[in-house]
Amino acid sequence: MISYEQALKIITTKIPSNNNTKFLPIFSSVKHIAAQDIHALTSLPLSNVSLKDGFALTSKGSYEVSTGDNLQEGTLCVIPFEERIPQELPMGYNIKNAGEDIQQAEMLLRKGEYINAHNITPLASQGIQKVKVYTKPRVSILSIGDNLCPIQKEKDDDEIYNSNALTFASRILEIGANIHKIWLTQNKAKRIVECIEELSQYSDLIFTTGAMSHHDAMSKLIYEKRFEILFHKVQLSPASPSALSIYNKTPVLSLPGLPLSSLLGFEVLGVPLLKTVKNENLHSRKNLCVSNAQEFTCKDSCTSVIPGYFDGISFLSAPSFKAGMLNVLSRCNGYALIQNKHIIKKGEKIEFFPF
Numbered sequence: 001m002i003s004y005e006q007a008l009k010i011i012t013t014k015i016p017s018n019n020n021t022k023f024l025p026i027f028s029s030v031k032h033i034a035a036q037d038i039h040a041l042t043s044l045p046l047s048n049v050s051l052k053d054g055f056a057l058t059s060k061g062s063y064e065v066s067t068g069d070n071l072q073e074g075t076l077c078v079i080p081f082e083e084r085i086p087q088e089l090p091m092g093y094n095i096k097n098a099g100e101d102i103q104q105a106e107m108l109l110r111k112g113e114y115i116n117a118h119n120i121t122p123l124a125s126q127g128i129q130k131v132k133v134y135t136k137p138r139v140s141i142l143s144i145g146d147n148l149c150p151i152q153k154e155k156d157d158d159e160i161y162n163s164n165a166l167t168f169a170s171r172i173l174e175i176g177a178n179i180h181k182i183w184l185t186q187n188k189a190k191r192i193v194e195c196i197e198e199l200s201q202y203s204d205l206i207f208t209t210g211a212m213s214h215h216d217a218m219s220k221l222i223y224e225k226r227f228e229i230l231f232h233k234v235q236l237s238p239a240s241p242s243a244l245s246i247y248n249k250t251p252v253l254s255l256p257g258l259p260l261s262s263l264l265g266f267e268v269l270g271v272p273l274l275k276t277v278k279n280e281n282l283h284s285r286k287n288l289c290v291s292n293a294q295e296f297t298c299k300d301s302c303t304s305v306i307p308g309y310f311d312g313i314s315f316l317s318a319p320s321f322k323a324g325m326l327n328v329l330s331r332c333n334g335y336a337l338i339q340n341k342h343i344i345k346k347g348e349k350i351e352f353f354p355f
Contacts, residue, residue, distance in 0.1 A: 001233040001240070004268070004303040004337075010230050010244065011272050015251050017279040018204060020135040026123050029115050031176035032133035033280045038109040041126050043099035047071065052094040054080040071095065101125075112281035114176065134279045137204035138180040139172050141165045142195050144211035144218055145257055146187050163326065164209045164262050171266065175274055177205075189217040193226070200250040205277050207270060210257030212241040218254050219243075227252070235302035238323040239265030244273070251277065261323035264305045267335060267355070288352045290315045292336075292344055300342035307332040308352075315352050329355075 002010075021035040050056060050065040056075045065071065065078060077093035079085050102108070108122045109115070115131070123131065148162045149155035162184055169179050180203050185191045192211070199206050211218035222229050222245045232243035238261035243254045253273055255265040275282055293314035298304035308317040309332050317336070318328050334354035338344060 001235055002231050003235050007231055007234045007236075007242075007244070007269060008272055011269070011276055012282060014230055015244075015273060015276050018134050018137050018277055019279070021132055022135055023130045023132050026120055026128060026131055029131040029133050030117060030120070032115050032131075032136065033176070033278050034109045034111055034113045034115055035132040035134045035279070037107060037111050038123065038128065038131070040102045040104055040106045040108055040122070041128075042102075043104045044102040044125055045070075045096060045098055045100070047098050048075060049096045050078045050094065051096055052078050052080040054078050054083070054094070055085070057085070057089060110281070112279060114280055136176060136178045137274070137277045138202060139177050139205045139207065139274070140181040140183070140199040140203040141168050141172075141179070142192070142199065142206060142208045143182075143184045143257075144187055144192060144208060144216075145184075148184055148210070150184055164257070164259060167263055168207055168209070168266060168270075171271075172274065175271065175278075177274060177278060187211045187217050189221055192217055192221060196247055196252065200248040200252075203250055205274065206247070206250055206252045207266070208252060208254045209262045212243070212254055212256045222252075222254065234269070236265070236268065237299045237302050237304045239269070239305070240302070242269055244269075256323070258324040259326045260307070260321060260328050263329055264307065264335065267353075268305055268337070286354060287337075288354070289349055290352045292317075292346060292348045292350050295346050296344050297342055298338050298344065300340055302340065304338040304341075306336040306338060306344075307334075308336060309333055310352050310354065315350060 048071040050069045050071055053066050055062040056065045056071055056078050058074045076089050076091055078095055109119055143162050143165045147159050149159040151161050165182050169182055181199055183195055185195050208218055222243050228246040230244040234240055234242050241256045242265050245252050253270055255262045290310055291314045293316040296317045306317050307321050307328055308315050315336055318332055321328055334352055336350045336352050
């Protein structure tokens with residue numbers, strides 16, 4: 001069993017990143033990863049600009065301006081129509097200086113950066129029409145279990161709906177990748193290998209969920225020669241049975257089947273793995289140091305993943321977070337990572353990661 005930090009290091013050093021690129025219109029580049037640095041072509045604004053409708057004052061007199069107008073050289077300030085002209089002129093009042101927004105050659109978008117809506121503003125302001133991006137990876141999900149039922153069918157009394165797969169797929173789309181296939185198979189070694197063999201032909205990454213207990217098929221398969229095992233069992237609570245392997249050059253992350261264990265395992269192992277494959281800079285991983293609102297306990301022999309809600313002031317852990325629970329994360333907006341500690345007291349500082 002390896003530590004969580006060791007598992008992350010293996011992910012970032014042993015898993016190859018996607019190097020396929022293409023050019024997209026800036027609107028279509030959202031949720032992609034930038035494949036090149038983009039610098040500003042010109043400074044903005046090119047000259048001083050008025051921020052108000054009013055009188056622009058100079059040492060020689062005044063003139064009327066509207067919001068956004070370029071100002072004449074030597075303009076000292078802009079006094080709005082509704083204000084009186086003061087005895088002492090406030091230098092630079094209601095003026096946006098030349099180059100105040102963007103400096104020529106300034107970095108606008110960094111290679112490896114996840115492109116969101118707010119990245120579009122500086123690009124569009126420079127007249128940049130296309131962005132070089134990495135192509136989105138194709139991700140497949142294989143759910144393993146003898147009692148799983150797809151939601152398209154009516155389940156029997158002894159079956160459960162396959163909610164893990166749809167949650168994984170939704171998170172993968174949110175993070176910025178494409179879903180290739182979502183498959184369901186029984187806990188039988190031969191059938192699992194057949195599925196992974198076919199999925200690996202057209203997938204850049206495969207997630208499996210279920211069949212990771214000691215005597216289950218997936219837990220044993222990763223030790224066969226056709227799999228290159230990178231790790232199996234991580235000092236994590238929950239999701240400790242998780243494993244990472246390579247099959248036909250395709251990374252396969254195998255997570256447990258219990259809902260909360262599987263979903264939190266995806267957040268702490270699957271998300272870094274997916275971002276590595278996407279070629280996204282992992283230093284962009286956002287975490288906050290926040291105050292704990294109410295005392296809770298966790299395992300002191302591993303890294304504990306505690307789901308909860310951060311309200312902008314403090315973190316409140318979910319009232320219960322057993323590995324088999326289903327409807328916990330829908331009421332959470334992130335999780336805390338606790339290293340080898342049993343009691344987390346009220347007011348104690350913790351590391352919080354938003355979803």
